[in-house]
Amino acid sequence: MTTYLLAGGGTAGHVNPLLATADELRRRDPAAEIVVLGTAEGLEARLVPERGYELVTIPKLPFPRRPNAAALRFPGAFRRTIARVASIIADRHVDVVVGFGGYASAPAYLGARKAHVPFVIHEANAKPGLANRLGARFSPWVGVSFASTRLPHATLVGMPLRREITSLADAGARAAAATEAHGVFGLDPARPTLLVTGGSLGARRINATVHATAAQVLAAGWNVLHIAGGRAEVTDPGLPGYVFLDYCDRMDLALAVADFAVSRAGGSTLSEFGALGVPGVLVPYPVGNGEQRFNAHDLVSAGGALLVADAEFVPAWVSRELVPLLGDRDRIALMAAHAREVGIPDGDVRLAALIDQAVAGAVDGTPGGTSGPAARHDDLNGKDSA
Structure with missing residues (x-):
C-alpha cells in the first residue's frame, strides 16, 4: 500500500x-x-x-x-x-x-x-x-x-x-449537459450563450461593463449567463435572456453551455477553457504579482482567447470589439478549436x-x-x- x-x-x-x-x-x-x-x-x-x-x-x-x-x-x-x-x-x-x-x-x-x-x-x-x-x-x-x-x-x-468538468471533453457528454443547463438556468436553447464570470468573489470591472452593455449583447442574438460573485456591486437587470447569479454551484453545467466567455484568467479557469474548447475574452486581475496575465499567455498565443487589460474592458470596448465578434460564428468556432489545441483534459x-x-x-x-x-x-x- x-x-x-x-x-x-x-x-x-x-x-x-x-x-x-x-x-x-x-x-x-x-x-x-x-x-x-x-x-x-x-x-x-x-x-x-x-x-x-x-x-x-x-x-x-x-x-x-x-x-x-x-x-x-x-x-x-x-x-x-x-x-x-x-x-x-x-x-x-x-x-x-x-x-x-x-x-x-x-x-x-x-x-x-x-x-x-x-x-x-x-x-x-x-x-x-x-x-x-x-x-x-x-x-x-x-x-x-x-x-x-x-x-x-x-x-x-x-x-x-474535477472529473465532472473533464468528462465534458466528450462531445456527447457535453451536449447532454448543455441540454440540462438550458433547463436549470432557464436559457433559450436556440441561442448561443455568453458565460461571464470573475470568480467566486466576482470582478468589479467585468461585472460593471457587462451589466452596462447587456442590451447590446442580447441584441446580437446571445443568451448571457452572468455569475457575478459574492461581492457583486450590480444587480439583475431583469432582461429576457439575461440570467444573473450571485453564485453557481454547477459550474460543470455553466461550462457545458458556454459558447464564449468573459472571465478573469485564473489557472484553473483557463485550464477548464482549454480542456473544453471554450474561447473567450480574458481580463486579468490587475492587482498582485500579475500572474493572471502570464497564465493567459498560452491560450492567447494559440488564438483561443483575446487579452484585454482590466482598465480597457469598458463599455466602449464591448461595443467596438466584443459585439461584432459575437456576430462572427466562424471566428468563434476557430477560436474554440485553437483553445482545444492547448487544452489538457x-x-x-x-x-x-x-x-x-x-x-x-x-x-x-x-x-x-x-x-x-x-x-x-x-x-x-x-x-x-x-
Missing part, C-alpha cells in the same frame, strides 16, 4: 488541483492512504474533510517581507514546522510527498528532504510561487499547468481538474504518472535531488519548459 502526503492550500487554486489529484490516486488504488497537509485557516480546512480525506494541520507561516518581530521569530518556527512534517512522514510511513503551493508546501518539501522521501511539485500558475520555486531546485519531479511556466525540471502535465492522470515516477525512483535508488529521471518525463507527452 502506498501512502501519499499531499500538501497545499489557502486558496481554491491550490486546494482544487490537490483534491482532483487525490481523487485520481484513490481511483487508481482504493487501498492507498492519502493524507493532506494544510493549515487550519485555509480553504482546505473545510474542503478536504468534506471530500473525505484526512487533514493534518501545521502553523501558517508567511515568509517575512520586512524586518520586524515576526521576522525574528520566523526561523525558529519554520525549523520546528519542518521537523514536525518530517516526523509526520516517518510516523505515517509516507512514500511520497506532493506539493501544490501555498503555506504548507515549503515545509513539506524541506520535511521530505529531511526524511529522505521523494517529493513532487505541481505549479498551477504560469508565474510560479515562492514555495514551488524553492522546491523545484531540489526535485526532478516538477509538473506544470502551462507550457510557458519556467521552473527547473518542469514537465507539462496540465491542471488536475487529463491533468490528474498525467500528474499521477509523474508521482508514480517519483515513487519508482525512490525504490530503485534514484536520487531525489536536482538530478534524476528527467528524460522519462517524455513518457507523459510533456514538454521541458525549463
Whole structure:
C-alpha cells in the first residue's frame, strides 16, 4: 500500500488541483492512504474533510517581507514546522510527498528532504510561487499547468481538474449537459450563450461593463449567463435572456453551455477553457504579482482567447470589439478549436504518472535531488519548459 502526503492550500487554486489529484490516486488504488497537509485557516480546512480525506494541520507561516518581530521569530518556527512534517512522514510511513503551493508546501518539501522521501511539485500558475520555486531546485519531479511556466525540471502535465468538468471533453457528454443547463438556468436553447464570470468573489470591472452593455449583447442574438460573485456591486437587470447569479454551484453545467466567455484568467479557469474548447475574452486581475496575465499567455498565443487589460474592458470596448465578434460564428468556432489545441483534459492522470515516477525512483535508488529521471518525463507527452 502506498501512502501519499499531499500538501497545499489557502486558496481554491491550490486546494482544487490537490483534491482532483487525490481523487485520481484513490481511483487508481482504493487501498492507498492519502493524507493532506494544510493549515487550519485555509480553504482546505473545510474542503478536504468534506471530500473525505484526512487533514493534518501545521502553523501558517508567511515568509517575512520586512524586518520586524515576526521576522525574528520566523526561523525558529519554520525549523520546528519542518521537523514536525518530517516526523509526520516517518510516523505515517509516507512514500511520497506532493506539493501544490501555498503555506504548507515549503515545509513539506524541506520535511521530505529531511526524511529522505521523494517529493513532487505541481505549479498551477504560469508565474510560479515562492514555495514551488524553492522546491523545484531540489526535485526532478516538477509538473506544470502551462507550457510557458519556467521552473527547473518542469514537465507539462496540465491542471488536475474535477472529473465532472473533464468528462465534458466528450462531445456527447457535453451536449447532454448543455441540454440540462438550458433547463436549470432557464436559457433559450436556440441561442448561443455568453458565460461571464470573475470568480467566486466576482470582478468589479467585468461585472460593471457587462451589466452596462447587456442590451447590446442580447441584441446580437446571445443568451448571457452572468455569475457575478459574492461581492457583486450590480444587480439583475431583469432582461429576457439575461440570467444573473450571485453564485453557481454547477459550474460543470455553466461550462457545458458556454459558447464564449468573459472571465478573469485564473489557472484553473483557463485550464477548464482549454480542456473544453471554450474561447473567450480574458481580463486579468490587475492587482498582485500579475500572474493572471502570464497564465493567459498560452491560450492567447494559440488564438483561443483575446487579452484585454482590466482598465480597457469598458463599455466602449464591448461595443467596438466584443459585439461584432459575437456576430462572427466562424471566428468563434476557430477560436474554440485553437483553445482545444492547448487544452489538457487529463491533468490528474498525467500528474499521477509523474508521482508514480517519483515513487519508482525512490525504490530503485534514484536520487531525489536536482538530478534524476528527467528524460522519462517524455513518457507523459510533456514538454521541458525549463
